[in-house]
Amino acid sequence: MLRTEDPTLGDTGQVSAYTPCREQVPIDIAIVGGGIGGLALSIGLQQYGHVRVKIYEAASKFSEIGAGVFFGANSIRAMTLIHPAIGEAFAKISTSAVWESKRDTYFDFILAHELHGLPAGTHIISPQVTASEQHSTAHRAHFVDELIKLVPDGTVGFGKRLADISRDEGRGKTIMKFADGSTAEADAVIGCDGIRSVCRDFVLGKNNPLSQPVFTGKHAYRGLIPMDKAIAAIGAEKAQNRFMFLGVSGHVLVFPVAEGQVMNVVAFSTTKSGTWEGEGVKPMKREDMDADFEGFGEDCQKIFSLMENTDHWGIFDLSPDIPTFSSRPLHLLLLGDSAHACAPHQGAGAGQALEDAHILSHILGACRSPSDVLAAFGAFESVRMPRTKVVQKYGRLQGELLDLQRPDVGDDLEKLKAIIDVPIREIWNCDLGAELEKAQAVMRRKLAESAHTYALLTTxxxxxxxxxxxxxxxxxxxxxxxxxxxxxxxxxxxxxxxxxxxxxxxxxxxxxxxxxxxxxxxxxxxxxxxxxxxxxxxxxxxxxxxxxxxxxxxxxxxxxxxxxxxxxxxxxxxxxxxxxxxxxxxxxxxxxxxxxxxxxxxxxxxxxxxxxxxxxx
Ligand SMILES: Cc1cc2nc3c(=O)[nH]c(=O)nc-3n(C[C@H](O)[C@H](O)[C@H](O)COP(=O)(O)OP(=O)(O)OC[C@H]3O[C@@H](n4cnc5c(N)ncnc54)[C@H](O)[C@@H]3O)c2cc1C
CATH class of the missing domain: 3.10.180.10 (2,3-Dihydroxybiphenyl 1,2-Dioxygenase, domain 1)
Known part of the structure; x- marks a missing residue:
């Protein structure tokens, strides 16, 4: 078990205002889905001895896709705020720009192809980050491996694909039924089951259009290239640091992972049809990629030539108009992509799952008994819904901007330079300690209100x-x-x-x-x-x-x-x-x-x- 001295300490160093006026009663929390969001939440909750956690994961073992992941400053702060051990684990496997001189550069943005008479490779802008905006990247599997080490044995049930949820109000338990026919129960369930969430159907209704992932019109080829080959192809500066090649209707980003031994590539493109057929992720077809990036310059073509057997992803998100993250009758709450999946053009989705885990672990930990859990859900939604809606909105807009298609900017590079890093800085600079305090205040109010109603009914x-x-x-x-x-x-x-x-x-x-x-x-x-x-x-x-x-x-x-x-x-x-x-x-x-x-x-x-x-x- 991981324990910290005082898990309720926030960014501000102030102790949570929850007063232990009632005795703690054990609370059983089931987490459906063991991705980054579910694992991080379970690690955060370990700090609260009365909260007993079980993870139910559909896969037969933990596995992550072979791809890199970018974490902004907010995401890295969230890790430590969930539990210092996560921050330490990430520090072990994270990779910054290899060149010291590039450490403070968000990305070097350059032209992917000739534009307005400027040749491919022309430098556009290199936004610099402040000390509090430092970010870094990692191999997803390496990060998840580190998280798994922090989860106690016996916490995870594998091969448990959630199929149904109901509530036994008499016993105050939420019952989960899995595809293998087994069942389990808990006082409350947190759905961390990703963008194609089953839990979301139970929150919003199976036939609710808002429950369906929305195709953003973008798709992406993701790949990892050994660094020596990448350097030979495009040179050390571009291979070992963070570069983004901007083109009309597509952009390609590269950054180093695995201590600089591997170059991660994500090549985004806009579909002409606006639709996506078949599986969300399918094997890449070389001829499709060639057609999507026709006219892109030499560097991009060299990168593509090194991408063998990579995956081709349809880019989906969820509507920011989803009216709630929770079903109170079922004592079920959504976290991470299941609640607010966003287009990945700011590298912010996993970070939002981590921010969720930060807020939720500490306010669930402050519950004294299962009857407080709904107040915690309400408090969580009060701060997380507005924040994640903004990230979702910016995610789509940024995709349009980077593909030189945003209606108010298009391929006007001066306009693009003026706004390219504006939304992302808003995402990075969120005061997560203050957000937790806001959630705690809402929770205190909700508990006081229900105590008041209860008192009226009983005194x-x-x-x-x-x-x-x-x-x-x-x-x-x-x-x-x-x-x-x-x-x-x-x-x-x-x-x-x-x-x-x-x-x-x-x-x-x-x-x-x-x-x-x-x-x-x-x-x-x-x-x-x-x-x-x-x-x-x-x-x-x-x-x-x-x-x-x-x-x-x-x-x-x-x-x-x-x-x-x-x-x-x-x-x-x-x-x-x-x-x-x-x-x-x-x-x-x-x-x-x-x-x-x-x-x-x-x-x-x-x-x-x-x-x-x-x-x-
Ligand atoms: C192309 C691309 C690039 C991205 N790049 C970045 C980036 O650089 N930085 C960043 O922060 N984010 C990035 N993201 C977003 C990021 O991947 C997600 O936001 C993040 O993985 C969400 O984590 P999660 O735990 O909520 O869901 P997931 O990672 O999807 O995990 C869900 C888990 O639930 C399990 N599951 C699913 N259904 C069930 C069920 N019925 N029962 C039980 N278990 C179930 C799954 O097996 C899985 O383990 C990117 C996304 C894409 C598509």
């Missing part, structure tokens, strides 16, 4: 206990996000926002603002309480924002009570909330009035439904 002793109680009230809305925005302004909080794939809807539950006098910390949760008193119906009911899905339902938007007051919002401090709502721009239909039973005013929500704000005496 009242003054009322008669009734069962069943009112759990949610439907409020018909036109659009989830506009309704969330309106109610958030009033201090309502989102308790749950889950995509329901079968219905192509979201399950959005909000609750009224917490009173400052009400409990906000998990320590307020009474562990012994086992029943729900009637206060649940008067204080604890939450509001389900139900989006109208046909004209009949739309007719009720804003008029659910036929012009009468629809909902009664009780408060312990009328004046405080009257001011708060007024400041938020609420329209008052009836001004505050003192009645025999209490103080009351009537307000309108964004659709016109009438609400009482009422403080009973």
């Amino acid at each position: 009242s002793t003054t009322r008669v206990i009734t069962m069943p109680y009112i759990a949610h009230i439907s409020l018909i809305v036109r659009d989830y996000d506009e309704a969330i925005a309106f109610y958030s302004r009033l201090g309502f909080t989102v308790v749950e926002d889950t995509f329901v794939p079968e219905q192509q809807k979201r399950w959005v539950v909000i609750q009224p603002p917490l009173s400052p006098s009400q409990p906000t910390s998990t320590s307020a949760v009474p562990e012994s309480a086992t029943h729900r008193p009637s206060s649940a119906s008067s204080q604890g009911a939450t509001i389900l924002l139900a989006r109208a899905s046909n004209p009949e339902q739309e007719a009720f938007i804003g008029n659910q009570a036929g012009g009468r007051v629809f909902l009664f919002l009780g408060t312990d401090d009328f004046d405080r909330d009257y001011k708060r709502f007024s400041d938020a721009g609420v329209e008052w239909v009836r001004p505050p009035k003192v009645e025999a039973y209490g103080k009351v005013a009537v307000w309108k929500d964004l659709y016109g439904n009438l609400w009482d704000l009422i403080q009973h005496y």
Whole structure:
């Protein structure tokens, strides 16, 4: 077992704010897929003794493709933040530019063929990196071999191709069924099963178009060439350092791996048809490659001539519009390419899987029991969804830019020079410690909210206990996000926002603002309480924002009570909330009035439904 002194220490050196106010209960986490993302997550989780991890891998043994991989500064920082041992392992096998003078050069960009009267090989730009932007490259298999050494024996089940997932709510377990007929269970499952993820079908729905990988229009030939042959072909400067040959509708990149003994090549091209037939990866055909790079200069042709029996990859990504990475009913979360595969033109995909593993390992590790896991999922998504969407968007744009086809740039080399390294620097310079802190804050809030709801349901002793109680009230809305925005302004909080794939809807539950006098910390949760008193119906009911899905339902938007007051919002401090709502721009239909039973005013929500704000005496 790998243990660090304090695994909750972030970039900032601050200790996590989670307070061990409840005893830790073992949490069983299943990881589906033992690629870079799954392995890194399992290593990160080892630091938390109460989290028990098992990896289920489809292949019969660990194997990685014979190719190089580029890791930007963010990816390398993420390794150490997941676990210092990963950073140390990577340092052993990573390769920088061989020439000392090229260490700070991102890539030397040169012309792949003659353009605008400039000959092939003309230098375009060599962006320099700062000390905090240092990056390096590795042979993928060497990196994965190092990761495997950090995973304890017995953690991985091989030959376990996930086929089905279900949840036994009674026992609180997610059940995995594998293609070999065997089953396994866990408190929660993390789907690290790559771009063609089976787990994603269970999160988004099998027939959801968003679950399908999207062909980007690009394809690539990947190969490894012994360094002595590469030097003989294109010279030491280009073979031993990072070079990118830019051409119209294709680009070729080379960098050294395996301590400079091997030159990695990726030759990208744009398909004319815009489609990709057959397997995602197939053996290369020499005549296809010749046709794709016709007109490319001598250096590129020499490189191609040394690429024997290499693979030909269709380049796919996922839509950045995927609405969620998790299925809360199944306690299933996606990580890495299964959640946000991106086009590889910035060498950032595996790095994003590592960033995921950094955030998720530490917030899952902070869970005290399986019941905290959904809060961790929500916290993970709150920081990882926006970040990975940006990387996905830039991935595609960069492919167009490097193929001299970006509509606003084309083959204008001056425009290209101005932006070629802008997006990648944004990716490199992410403060991963701050991202973890953001996720931790969201998690604390979610745990506090659920503790508050739980406390409301369990602490009242003054009322008669009734069962069943009112759990949610439907409020018909036109659009989830506009309704969330309106109610958030009033201090309502989102308790749950889950995509329901079968219905192509979201399950959005909000609750009224917490009173400052009400409990906000998990320590307020009474562990012994086992029943729900009637206060649940008067204080604890939450509001389900139900989006109208046909004209009949739309007719009720804003008029659910036929012009009468629809909902009664009780408060312990009328004046405080009257001011708060007024400041938020609420329209008052009836001004505050003192009645025999209490103080009351009537307000309108964004659709016109009438609400009482009422403080009973
Ligand atoms: C041409 C190309 C070049 C790239 N270059 C770079 C680069 O330089 N830098 C970079 O950061 N990224 C790069 N990437 C992206 C990078 O390869 C991926 O982002 C990364 O491998 C994702 O890791 P992962 O663990 O999420 O998924 P994967 O590496 O795909 O691992 C998924 C694992 O899940 C297993 N699995 C699949 N289905 C099942 C199932 N049903 N049940 C159980 N197990 C299953 C698989 O066997 C595999 O072991 C490149 C991608 C391409 C296509």
